[in-house]
Amino acid sequence: MSFKFYDLIGIMRVSMTKEIVIQHVAVECSDQQSADRFFTTILGIPKIKDTLLSKELSAAIFGINKNVPIEVYDNGKTRFEVFINTTRSEQTYDHICIEVDNKSGFITQCKKQGLNPFFVEKEGKQLLFVRDFSNNLYEVK
Numbered sequence: 001m002s003f004k005f006y007d008l009i010g011i012m013r014v015s016m017t018k019e020i021v022i023q024h025v026a027v028e029c030s031d032q033q034s035a036d037r038f039f040t041t042i043l044g045i046p047k048i049k050d051t052l053l054s055k056e057l058s059a060a061i062f063g064i065n066k067n068v069p070i071e072v073y074d075n076g077k078t079r080f081e082v083f084i085n086t087t088r089s090e091q092t093y094d095h096i097c098i099e100v101d102n103k104s105g106f107i108t109q110c111k112k113q114g115l116n117p118f119f120v121e122k123e124g125k126q127l128l129f130v131r132d133f134s135n136n137l138y139e140v141k
Contacts, residue, residue: 003095027082028082029083029136031133037113045075115133
């Protein structure tokens with residue numbers, strides 16, 4: 001299954017002479033197994049690395065004073081840095097929009113893994129969404 005970002009990844013034009021490209025997207029997942037199931041089993045993006053962000057660096061960057069494991073998934077075009085965090089914050093508007101080449105195959109694979117893709121109607125169109133095992137929301141084109 002091929003996969004690419006719709007609104008986020010690729011080339012964004014701003015008033016500069018150089019094109020801006022998003023290098024990666026970072027999300028939180030509750031555990032490494034759930035991250036593997038979603039990113040590798042469902043999206044087909046291989047894990048290329050796992051590492052640990054020290055509490056000192058975590059505090060300096062994010063203001064969170066704890067060590068945090070990071071799993072990195074990359075297919076050569078799209079990279080996710082997945083922070084493994086067992087505690088989640090309240091509801092947000094955060095979401096990632098992805099494009100798959102086979103929506104029905106994607107839905108089938110999600111359901112096989114225990115996820116519940118859902119449709120929302122907007123101006124007569126059916127928009128497809130799915131939440132991963134850690135409640136991150138994905139819009140699927």
